[in-house]
Amino acid sequence: MDIGTAKPSPEELSLVPHHLINIVNPGEGFSLAQYQRLAYRAINDIQQRSKLALLVGGSGLYVWSVLEGWGIPQVPPDPEFRHSLEKKAAKVGEDKLYQQLMKVDPVAGQRIDRHNIRRVIRALEVQRGTETPFSQLQYKEAPPFNALIIGLTADRVELYHRIDLRVDEMIRQGLVDEVGKLVNMDYDSNLPAMSSIGYKQISMFLKGELTLAAAIQQIKF
CATH class of the missing domain: 1.10.20.140 (Histone, subunit A)
Known part of the structure; x- marks a missing residue:
């Protein structure tokens, strides 16, 4: 799932160590608690080497669970x-x-x-x-590190324009083929990974439920 997730390119990955990329398959369950635990482990490892960890979002839910030290109920999925x-x-x-x-x-x-x-x-x-x-x-417990939070903002019109360009570029790079390969590998469209934005709409297109133009429009909006 490289294109639809905007995964860093092999060239970008070679420039600096990245963590928690390519660690689960699309059909595997991966909970917030698992992410938080692995993120803390990676941050600790980086700090032990006297390096600076950069936590890059991504989903705000996952980022804040690490930054605010959320207590997450250990109830397995049913x-x-x-x-x-x-x-x-x-x-x-x-x-x-x-x-x-x-x-x-x-x-x-x-x-x-x-x-x-x-x-x-x-x-x-x-x-x-x-x-x-x-x-x-639910509770919060301060994590064992200090964090500087940097948020980027942009004019809303410019932001929407960039989103449109990004979606068009993902289609150009082969998002339809990427989703098609996942479907052919028997990854069900109801899986959490396959129901994320982009993958869900292209899956609907491949099943004949949307035109490609309508799928692209839904991804953008």
């Missing part, structure tokens, strides 16, 4: 339970599932975007596995 809730959401709507979360854990419900079905399901999964509200199991 594929059968998750699938049942996904089917329920598809049948009766995402809002019904969100209301289910609000009944058992309104604090978590207020923190989680009602349209982020994956996080809603995870909160319900943790509550079911521990019989404790997800929100009561």
